Amino acid sequence: MKKIKQYTALSAILALVLTILTTGCSFARQKSAIVDYDYSEMQLIQLDAFTPESAKALAENRPVVVITTSLGEIRLVLFPEYAPDTVAEFIAAVEEGFYDDTEVLAIKHDEDDTTDAIGAFFQAGMAKIDDGFMVRTASDGTIIETPNEYSVNMWSLKGAIGAYSGDKHGVSDSRFFIVNQQPLGEERLAKMRGVVAEDGSALLPEELVEAFDEYGGVFTLSGFYTIFGQTIEGFDVIEAICDIEVNERTRPVEDIKIISVKMEEIQEIEDES
Numbered sequence: 001m002k003k004i005k006q007y008t009a010l011s012a013i014l015a016l017v018l019t020i021l022t023t024g025c026s027f028a029r030q031k032s033a034i035v036d037y038d039y040s041e042m043q044l045i046q047l048d049a050f051t052p053e054s055a056k057a058l059a060e061n062r063p064v065v066v067i068t069t070s071l072g073e074i075r076l077v078l079f080p081e082y083a084p085d086t087v088a089e090f091i092a093a094v095e096e097g098f099y100d101d102t103e104v105l106a107i108k109h110d111e112d113d114t115t116d117a118i119g120a121f122f123q124a125g126m127a128k129i130d131d132g133f134m135v136r137t138a139s140d141g142t143i144i145e146t147p148n149e150y151s152v153n154m155w156s157l158k159g160a161i162g163a164y165s166g167d168k169h170g171v172s173d174s175r176f177f178i179v180n181q182q183p184l185g186e187e188r189l190a191k192m193r194g195v196v197a198e199d200g201s202a203l204l205p206e207e208l209v210e211a212f213d214e215y216g217g218v219f220t221l222s223g224f225y226t227i228f229g230q231t232i233e234g235f236d237v238i239e240a241i242c243d244i245e246v247n248e249r250t251r252p253v254e255d256i257k258i259i260s261v262k263m264e265e266i267q268e269i270e271d272e273s
Contacts, residue, residue: 032223074234119242159231181216
């Protein structure tokens with residue numbers, strides 16, 4: 001298992017971390033789980049989402065969710081094999097109708113970009129109440145939280161859905177984000193390639209760097225938050241949402257509705273082997 005050699009190497013990643021604010025909370029900085037991954041076992045299964053036939057196969061025998069927004073539909077496949085508890089809580093919230101008739105909370109931009117640039121990802125997952133917003137709670141009023149689940153196979157590529165809790169380390173609640181296509185650029189790609197393991201070799205496999213280069217994403221969310229699903233249809237809707245103008249608090253200046261979030265029936269395909 002490869003691990004970081006020096007703090008300076010890790011800082012090449014931490015220097016990219018996005019600090020974001022929404023409804024009084026922020027994504028908190030913490031140690032990234034990517035430094036402890038066993039990359040010899042990595043399978044970039046999300047890349048199957050980017051071609052129609054492989055995306056169809058990706059959805060077989062896995063839960064699929066459809067998020068209907070005022071700008072169109074986003075269809076995502078969920079990965080309980082990599083984030084079982086997060087997927088279970090997300091599905092429970094969907095089946096309760098928690099996400100229905102909510103809205104996009106914020107659209108986040110790269111900290112080096114102006115707010116005129118297209119957003120890197122958007123956030124949702126809180127119900128609107130009279131005096132603001134609330135996350136999903138249990139019957140006794142306590143916030144339902146799930147410990148973060150990390151996998152070397154799950155990355156914050158374009159179309160990925162991740163779970164977060166705002167300003168708390170290591171857990172998520174009902175809130176989620178969906179990643180837009182955010183080109184990393186040569187400087188960030190060089191930083192990814194410059195992170196070294198204890199033997200002096202590159203920590204991150206070149207195929208991972210190339211995946212972010214080709215498809216885009218927000219690399220610095222990986223290893224900090226649970227990635228539990230991947231868009232297979234509706235990339236244009238994500239882009240349209242992230243192209244909406246935001247105010248100084250990163251809230252969209254026009255309401256973007258989450259009309260409904262519904263589970264599809266699982267397409268069960270028998271194993272013929």
